[in-house]
Amino acid sequence: MFGFQYYTPTKVVFGRGAEARTAELIREFGGSKVLIHYGGGSVIRSGLLKRVTDLLEENGISYLTLGGAVPNPRLKLVYEGIELCKREGVDFLLAVGGGSAIDSAKAIGYGVTNEGDVWDFYDYRRKAKACLPLGVIVTIAATGSEMSDSSVITREEGLVKRGYSSDYGRPKFAIMDPELTMTLPDYQTACGCTDILMHTLERYFTNGGNMEMTDALAEGLLRTVIKNALILKADPMNYDARAEVMWAGSLSHNGLTGCGNDGGDWMTHKLEHELGGLFDVAHGAGLAALWGSWARYVYQNCLPRFRRFAVNVMDVPVEGTDEEIALKGIRALEDFFRRMNMPTNLRELGITATEEDLRTMAHKCAVGVGGAKGSARVLNEEDMLAIYRASR
């Protein structure tokens, strides 16, 4: 077991109609001039954006809006947001949407409060020393960015997708109303559930420092998400299942399910980041398409954890060798992905990747992680290429 720091200062307001408290929460955290940052038209069509701006107007809080955050959010819009905030004297950011809007807002917040090019942080050259205060209204359960320290931005030039983590970027508040997620297309719900599972799985498959307390929470979370994802597939308007998945999404990436271990593996995420950068796929689907190939490549190096996962999470009977049990667990999660109409390889993801594409991704991934990385198994460029190949 390793020492750890756990810091999740985000005030969560969870439940039906929670967005009614937006103005009160912005005031509580000192906001007076707000940039509302969002993605596409869904928050306009649903009426959510109008409800929020009405609330701010009623409460005398001035605001600007900036839409257009896309999945794998782009650096260009971040620069635009930074300029806008500086020009207009914005002192609070409100992201309305999912991980794209939240991550983009975090990057804007770093850019406004730190000198120089914000991309430096994502390029691992410098560390941020501040961030504009940020509040969030979550509209999809997925990235957990509403409580996490991380954000992921894609630079258009060379399609480079990079994540940056800093406690400064943790939102001041997160408003979570499960009803806001009820109208999501099934595919997006499934992608979100996959991302949620992966945030805990990346922390779970490690070779160091595991803690019973953390494992118990992680396994409980994984079982809850799998169960409720299947409920939502049959019954997308089920409030309780929406709520279970939504709260799990925050807990899965706020640090709770990794306390005491070596920091986690994270290579499925790293491999997916290159896929997302090059082909612009939905993050959750990309993770599902790669996970099985990653798991089969590494499980023998991390057998006790894969066995435990199979038994405690996927209900695999304790019969046969550890290796057999572990492989059944991997298969069971892939079966779950298929039931959720998630891809389990690149072909099912709709991507025809050439050998050159795979080499490009493996090379960029290796450079991105500084040569080699991983805990379940340390992967170098050759290993990465082998996993990409296996996932075709």
Next chain:
Amino acid sequence: MFGFQYYTPTKVVFGRGAEARTAELIREFGGSKVLIHYGGGSVIRSGLLKRVTDLLEENGISYLTLGGAVPNPRLKLVYEGIELCKREGVDFLLAVGGGSAIDSAKAIGYGVTNEGDVWDFYDYRRKAKACLPLGVIVTIAATGSEMSDSSVITREEGLVKRGYSSDYGRPKFAIMDPELTMTLPDYQTACGCTDILMHTLERYFTNGGNMEMTDALAEGLLRTVIKNALILKADPMNYDARAEVMWAGSLSHNGLTGCGNDGGDWMTHKLEHELGGLFDVAHGAGLAALWGSWARYVYQNCLPRFRRFAVNVMDVPVEGTDEEIALKGIRALEDFFRRMNMPTNLRELGITATEEDLRTMAHKCAVGVGGAKGSARVLNEEDMLAIYRASR
């Protein structure tokens, strides 16, 4: 499922030697003149207090000390601390110890930053609007006060023990080094483990709003504490078991294991508060002495939860009626208490309570909760008396 707010801004620094970061953390949260508040002589004898004051001196942070916080911490010392802080211009509190020192420090913090008598808050007459910033070095895993919003103070006059909860009182940071708890007497370790279990059990046995995600975390936490408490009974110097219990202690009372439900039951705590006020018993032992009698009195009114507890936490086989399973679960937890040398009734707690004592406690408890309270079963004064009688 109900809506909820979850807010745990405390920065946790966990692991061997974590106390080395004390000065850095005090600075991070703006402290320059510190009152170090502690309990008895154990932090002096262990050398911890000296290590901490050396650190502050090396870092140019001025400080005062105030010892003497006792189990069921007293109002008189709180008043003394408030006067001292005001006189000396203290701007940061550092509690070194367990729940007694932390709760006492919270009360001092309310008293320094709010007008009027601090007891008003504990007497439910007013709400605090601020608290001095507070950091904590935890030396016993028990109350979870290091991340919680609550503190419990006893007024000497009439021996009235009351709790007050406010987000203002949540510590800014909590330093948790499991090694600091290794030298605790077995009895105190057992009392602490009982208190930890009870903070989640009070939230678990409810008749409203249960959430799968929360139940999964709660059950995982309960199993982890029970398992590791038994390890510590045989092997008190086991670092990993100390760490498991310590981290569980914080998570058990920071709100995590109650998200989505009706707020919990809390009547075992309320009944114990009167016991602790009148007889000054160790809080954890008092809870163990009362829980079985409470559980047998209420379980039929909350049968699905007691059944679930029996199966998912206490590993009771699914055989017989729900009632039989529930009763086996209650018995199993009492058996655990006995294995930990915890009392399961007042006699084993070493208390000879007269009928008049019981009536006095039941009356004070009923007044304290405003007549009647509870979720597993709503208890009035008569019910409280019946439970006290059954616990003799």
